[in-house]
Amino acid sequence: MTAVLFEIKGLKPGDGVQSFSLEAADEDDAAVQAAAAGYAVLAVKRRPLAGGRFFRRRAFPLVLFSQEMLALLVAGLSLMEVMETLVEKEQRPEARKTLERLIAALYEGKPFSTALGYFPAIFPPLYTATIQASEKTGDLREALGRYVAYQVQLDSVRKKVIGASIYPALLLAVGGLVMLFLMGYVVPRFSSIYENTGRRIPFLSHVLLELGGGIQAHGASLLFGFSGVAGLLVFGLRRPAVKRWLTRRLWAVPAIGERIRIYQLARFYRTLGMLLRGGVPVATGLGMVAGLLQVELREQLGRATRMIQEGGAISQAMEAHALTTPVAVRLLRVGERTGQMGEVMERIAAFYDEEMARWVEWFTRLFEPMLMAVIGLVIGGIVVLMYMPIFDLAGSIQ
16 A cells, blocks of 8 residues: 555644644545544645655664564563663664654653654554553563564565465566567568568468557557556556545455455454453454454444444444454354453454465466466467468468
8 A cells, every 4th residue: 555644633632732644545544543542633634755655664664663672671671771772773863863752752751652652653553552551551561572473464464465476477577578579579570571472461460460560660659658557557556546446346346355355354353452452442442443444344343333332242243244254253252251352353363364365375376377378378379370371381382
């Protein structure tokens, strides 16, 4: 998802009106994140994020920061000693500046979660809420460990999907280059040879030769036009409205739509489970994770949240609003009986992750040979049509 930075003006009890920036998918998502951080949103303004999400993460790697904090806390250092150690080792100016401002807030007597809340663009509300809940129980190390494990699990699913798409992308790229070479270089050479023979060329071969000649004659214009179309596609895919429209179209495809739903539910349950294990109340946690879901599921979650606030069981609310599966419903009921809802939700997310991994593996095994067959047929068809006049000539000589 493309990084978009929103400028938020909000009112927070005890701090007054503040202006800050945070990253979100759209204005609604930004408002939800700000509300989850305890702000009454007064205004939301969108502006591009200079450098994009990738560079922001390079400037302050949150997972690495959490891992280093956890290691130093386990070694016996106090929180202030940990922060001072991290400042001393940090070489990147932006990250060092953030850590120094965190230390300044701690010296002023602010809780660690409050200091993190001053940087919502770096420390998301989920992270801040996890730290805030740990401050009530004194288990900061456990909270950091849960967050690191949470991010590792999310990244593992993302890496599986990306890894499965690399080989098909390479096949398409190599196959496209081979076809472009044949059509733009080889086919025009054959065309000039056949023109000198003066013989009648089969219709399909004639079409292929004309197409190759057109590509050679107008290669620069075609390249410019292709680049323009590609640029428009990239620009369009960066727009939240276009992404929402595309997502709705994908959701309409039964097989793909169900996989997207499972992926969304896995992330939803894993995040909510982490918050519940950290001591965050259910109603608060549901509000905080709403921004992780697509608009359709977010509306269903809103209705389920109201049902839970009115005294309904979590399992009944999730089942009634299509936010679960038969297996997940049974596990939720187990969590309600045992009182270990956070652990159960993380097990549900793990079950969904395994299901997604199996589907990705199955789809990859099916799609890759089909793609190779299609590319082979196209290239083979080009070669056959190029040589067909030669075959006709050989037959007439015999």
